[in-house]
Amino acid sequence: MREYALTFVIAVAVTYLLTPFVRRAAIAVGAVPPVRDRDVHTEPIPRMGGVAIYGGFAAAMLISAQLPHxxxxxxxxxxxxxxxxxxAGGLITVIGIIDDRWGMGPVPKLAGQTAAAGILVAQGVQLLWLPLPGMQLSLGPWLGAVLSVLLILVTINAVNFADGLDGLAAGIVAISAMAFFAYYYVAAVDRGFERQSYPAMIAIILVGVCIGFLLHNFNPARVFMGDTGSMLLGLLLASITISVTGLFLPDREAAAADGMSGFHALAAFLPVLLPLLVLALPLADLVLAVVRRTLAGKSPFAPDKKHLHHRLLELGHSHKRAVLLMYLWAAIIAFASVSLSVLNSPLMVLTVTVLVAACAVGLITLPRLRRRTLRRRAAELRAAGAEQAEGGTGS
Structure with a gap:
């Protein structure tokens, strides 16, 4: 665990120190797009922060390779x-730089993402089997490669779509990666597997680079990660998903003896489900946006101001509070799923999760309730004023 902690510190420090240099470079090359109608910030902010994220990932990886344990x-x-x-990370970073500085159409960008995913799959990050209820489905090399590329593309674009508020994408990915690390480490200890492994290493480095960048990116942001960063984070998150899938098959005999087979079986499915669960809000927002624009006769890629984060702002939440609420929902989903898969107290986990989720719902609706209360008080004051005026006239 100490080696993981050191790797985490390296990732945080290098990313944090690189980001100001990348910000100045972005300004120098003109990667400072004007404010658009759908943007929530009011002043132009430089992009390309993903270059610092890639530098932090590469540095943490290369330095960690020299640690004895x-x-x-x-x-x-x-x-x-x-x-x-x-x-693959280098290629996706270059594609992101081009997009952040000069812009890219959706087709060339998708082609570049597919090339990066292909490199990753060719180098061994590939689904070999999928856990299914009651069985383990083996995948042939071609089917496994196709499914792996599709999973990488979906994750890249889901994270890219989540990058709508200061610090939102980096925070959600950090929460997801931390949940993956906890899942792998606890399951490895429980099953007697090797605790030092590359999925856990990728996860802890990913947490570190996200936090290092967040120190510059949380509201008010001084730099945006841009497509350079969001696509890279999606690529790395997908690599964890693929690497961990199938490592922990449910021990059905032991689980049945404990009377918890339904819950412990979740451990086998969690790697595939976790990124989808954590990114459920951005993914749902993506689907709703495509449906909304298509029904309106517009292109699915046409921008608007009806995304989830826009609606939170319309409810009366501040920029920071909207981001923190989305962090809270991502953490509830991620760590409740991990807890259900590795702990022996499903009822307690569900009870705590429901209570925390209820608090989160209350926090979301609080501004609307506050506005209703203020309107009611204002109406009462106006009514009281009118009664006093009528009384004064009558006297």
Whole structure:
């Protein structure tokens, strides 16, 4: 665990220190787009912050490879995976730089994302099987490669779509990666597996680079990650999902003996479900946006101001509070899922989750309730004033 902690600190420090240099470089090359109608910020802010995220990831990975207790993580049979992450991450970063500075159409951008996903899959980050209820479905090399590329593309674009408020995408990805790390580490201890592994290493580095960047990106943001960062974070998050899937098959005999087979079976499905659950709000927002624009006769890519974060702002939440509420929902979903899969107290986990979720719903509706209260008081004061005026006239 100390090696993981050191890796985390390296990722935070390098990303944090690189970000001001990247911000100045973005200003120098003109990656400071004007404010658009749908934007929630009022002044132009430089993009390309993802370059610092890539630098922090690469530095943490290369330095960690020299630590004695972590050298096994970078052994020969996983070296291709690490080189694949560097190559695919480098390609997606270059694509993001081009998009943040000059702009790219959806088709060229999708082609670049597919190329990066192909590099990652070719280097060994590939689904080999999928856990299904009561069975384990083996995938052939071609089907596994296609499904892996599709999963990477969906995750990249979901994270990209979540990048609508200062610090939102980085915070949600950090929460998801931390949940993955907790899931892997607790399950590895429980099953007696190797605790130092590349999925856990990718997860802890991802948490570190997100937090290091958040120190510059939380509202009021001084720099945006842009597509450079959001696509890179999606790529790395997808690599964890694929790497962990199938590692922990449910021990059905042991689970049945404990009377909890339904809950412990969740451990096998969690890697596939977790990113979808954590990104459920952005994904739902994406689907609703496509349906909304299509029904209105517009292009699915046409911008508007009806996204989830816009609606939270319309309810009366401040920028920071809207982001923190979305963090809260992501944390509730992620850590409730992890707890259900690894703990022996499902009723307690569900009870705590329901209570926290109820508090979150209350926080979301609080501004609307406050406005209703203020309107009611104002109406009462106006009525009282009118009665006094009538009384004064009568006298």
């Amino acid at each position: 972590l050298q096994e993580v970078f052994r020969t049979d996983t070296a291709k995976i690490w080189s694949g992450l560097l190559l």
